[in-house]
Amino acid sequence: xxxxxxxxxxxxxxxxxxxxxxxxxxxxxxxxxxxxxxxxxxxxxxxxxxxxxxxxxxxxxxxxxxxxxxxxxxxxxxxxxxxxxxxxxxxxxxxxxxxxxxxxxxxxxxxxxxxxxxxxxxxxxxxxxxxxxxxxxxxxxxxxxxxxxxxxxxxxxxxxxxxxxxxxxxxxxxxxxxxxxxxxxxxxxxxxxxxxxxxxxxxxxxxxxxxxxxxxxxxxxxxxxxxxxxxxxxxxxxxxxxxxxxxxxxxxxxxxxxxxxxxxxxxxxxxxxxxxxxxxxxxxxxxxxxxxxxxxxxxxxxxxxxxxxxxxxxxxxxxxxxxxxxxxxxxxxxxxxxxxxxxxxxxxxxxxxxxxxxxxxxxxxxxxxxxxxxxxxxxxxxxxxxxxxxxxxxxxxxxxxxxxxxxxxxxxxxxxxxxxxxxxxxxxxxxxxxxxxxxxxxxxxxxxxxxxxxxxxxxxxxxxxxxxxxxxxxxxxxxxxxxxxxxxxxxxxxxxxxxxxxxxxxxxxxxxxxxxxxxxxxxxxxxxxxxxxxxxxxxxxxxxxxxxxxxxxxxxxxxxxxxxxxxxxxxxxxxxxxxxxxxxxxxxxxxxxxxxxxxx
Numbered sequence: 001x002x003x004x005x006x007x008x009x010x011x012x013x014x015x016x017x018x019x020x021x022x023x024x025x026x027x028x029x030x031x032x033x034x035x036x037x038x039x040x041x042x043x044x045x046x047x048x049x050x051x052x053x054x055x056x057x058x059x060x061x062x063x064x065x066x067x068x069x070x071x072x073x074x075x076x077x078x079x080x081x082x083x084x085x086x087x088x089x090x091x092x093x094x095x096x097x098x099x100x101x102x103x104x105x106x107x108x109x110x111x112x113x114x115x116x117x118x119x120x121x122x123x124x125x126x127x128x129x130x131x132x133x134x135x136x137x138x139x140x141x142x143x144x145x146x147x148x149x150x151x152x153x154x155x156x157x158x159x160x161x162x163x164x165x166x167x168x169x170x171x172x173x174x175x176x177x178x179x180x181x182x183x184x185x186x187x188x189x190x191x192x193x194x195x196x197x198x199x200x201x202x203x204x205x206x207x208x209x210x211x212x213x214x215x216x217x218x219x220x221x222x223x224x225x226x227x228x229x230x231x232x233x234x235x236x237x238x239x240x241x242x243x244x245x246x247x248x249x250x251x252x253x254x255x256x257x258x259x260x261x262x263x264x265x266x267x268x269x270x271x272x273x274x275x276x277x278x279x280x281x282x283x284x285x286x287x288x289x290x291x292x293x294x295x296x297x298x299x300x301x302x303x304x305x306x307x308x309x310x311x312x313x314x315x316x317x318x319x320x321x322x323x324x325x326x327x328x329x330x331x332x333x334x335x336x337x338x339x340x341x342x343x344x345x346x347x348x349x350x351x352x353x354x355x356x357x358x359x360x361x362x363x364x365x366x367x368x369x370x371x372x373x374x375x376x377x378x379x380x381x382x383x384x385x386x387x388x389x390x391x392x393x394x395x396x397x398x399x400x401x402x403x404x405x406x407x408x409x410x411x412x413x414x415x416x417x418x419x420x421x422x423x424x425x426x427x428x429x430x431x432x433x434x435x436x437x438x439x440x441x442x443x444x445x446x447x448x449x450x451x452x453x454x455x456x457x458x459x460x461x462x463x464x465x466x467x468x469x470x471x472x473x474x475x476x477x478x479x480x481x482x483x484x485x486x487x488x489x490x491x492x493x494x495x496x497x498x499x500x501x502x503x504x505x506x507x508x509x510x511x512x513x514x515x516x517x518x519x520x521x522x523x524x525x526x527x528x529x530x531x532x533x534x535x536x537x538x539x540x541x542x543x544x545x546x547x548x549x550x551x552x553x554x555x556x557x558x559x560x561x562x563x564x565x566x567x568x569x570x571x572x573x574x575x576x577x578x579x580x581x582x583x584x585x586x587x588x589x590x591x592x593x594x595x596x597x598x599x600x
Contacts, residue, residue, distance in 0.1 A: 010069035024085035061244035090132035112214030157231025166192035211261030243321035409543035416512035418455035458483025486515035505543035535569035
């Protein structure tokens with residue numbers, strides 16, 4: 001009965017709130033366009049839309065604004081339709097505005113909340129609310145103060161609430177106690193004044209102020225961690241703004257401002273107006289400019305790129321509300337890091353291209369491209385089509401063509417995944433990143449790739465032959481074994497030597513370390529040792545063979561050395577002194593080969 005009454009009252013309120021929507025849009029601009037808000041009349045509708053905890057929320061994935069009119073009535077907010085709706089529009093227009101800025105905001109807040117990172121969405125909601133509400137109150141003269149007075153909790157919720165409300169009182173020149181409760185100590189008053197200045201100073205470049213706002217709230221969150229959200233429940237309309245399956249790009253690299261912006265605003269002269277003591281002593285301007293730079297930051301020779309680890313990346317995505325398996329996020333992380341290194345994979349020029357010459361029919365089996373099925377011939381063979389049994393495809397021979405053709409070599413990519421290699425889900429694995437660069441470059445050029453992770457003696461994992469699927473490759477490359485001591489050279493026998501001659505030349509690329517030499521010595525298959533397997537595999541593959549080895553010191557290449565022996569049996573050996581250098585090698589290797597072929 002009560003539910004029916006609530007639904008009826010919400011339905012009666014609906015026309016007034018629907019009518020306020022154009023005015024809420026116009027507050028920001030008469031050109032503002034957003035989908036009409038979804039007004040929810042009962043709890044069932046709220047649950048269906050995922051609205052819980054607050055009476056309103058936004059979703060950046062579908063640009064939605066959701067408002068529970070049932071809760072609006074319970075909270076006594078019926079007369080604040082324009083204020084509430086304009087506030088929700090502000091989240092879409094000003095802050096956080098889109099998925100990318102929402103994730104960047106959370107990254108900066110997380111950097112400013114060591115040990116309290118789980119509160120980043122909460123702090124971000126409070127920060128963006130301040131920015132939006134201050135603009136609405138000042139520019140549009142909306143009654144946001146009245147809205148917060150209506151939401152004032154009956155019980156004293158704690159210092160964090162009073163700090164937050166005192167900032168509003170400062171911004172809008174309200175008497176103390178208008179929004180706050182109880183007696184405010186001098187420290188809280190000073191922090192609130194600083195917070196109000198922070199909102200005004202960073203009103204236009206609000207991302208820059210995020211780290212400082214986190215620093216302002218940090219002591220209060222530390223003291224009230226268990227009840228930090230107390231009293232804020234109805235206000236939290238953007239903590240899950242990024243919830244959905246879409247993941248923003250550009251977050252694998254650490255923004256420099258995440259580091260420089262994580263500054264306690266109490267120590268920021270731009271906010272406090274208090275110069276550092278050495279300012280008066282005549283420091284050089286350049287020194288002042290870098291006053292806030294943390295120790296160890298590069299100030300000479302240009303800025304180096306910084307990358308967050310895969311664990312930090314996945315936690316950030318989860319904090320932003322990205323609904324995707326962690327494995328998929330790890331794949332996305334390595335794909336994003338590899339993207340800027342991708343170049344066309346080398347191809348070889350042949351004398352003449354060939355034109356296809358239709359010949360007989362071959363059986364079409366499951367797993368082959370569906371487009372290859374000759375449906376007419378299949379139906380002639382049997383009107384009842386049984387895939388893999390009655391289906392056929394046209395076989396083609398070759399006739400000499402007249403145009404030159406570029407034909408990329410296929411790639412066999414073997415990566416050492418032994419116990420000495422980092423788990424790519426927990427640490428940035430440079431062998432995996434280097435392999436991703438080369439593998440995706442090969443796919444881009446039209447080649448097929450077979451990838452193999454090997455930590456032997458122990459375990460290995462590999463793709464089902466040579467594949468063209470990026471997802472399958474990344475799924476394999478971002479796996480981890482952590483067994484054995486080296487890449488198992490016997491994998492080349494199974495993948496190359498025990499197979500029919502490849503239709504297209506294959507380049508063998510093995511990424512490992514000094515333990516590969518031990519594996520070459522130890523491996524034995526009948527009368528054939530590891531060296532013979534490596535030599536014969538390189539010869540049969542027909543596209544060349546390369547070993548990229550992370551060696552602790554410069555290895556001898558004199559006659560009789562293991563380096564010279566490996567090169568003598570057909571392998572190019574490239575030594576790097578750190579795993580980071582493998583990425584540079586991967587890029588340079590493909591580029592050098594491509595340019596040479598392109599000039600042919």
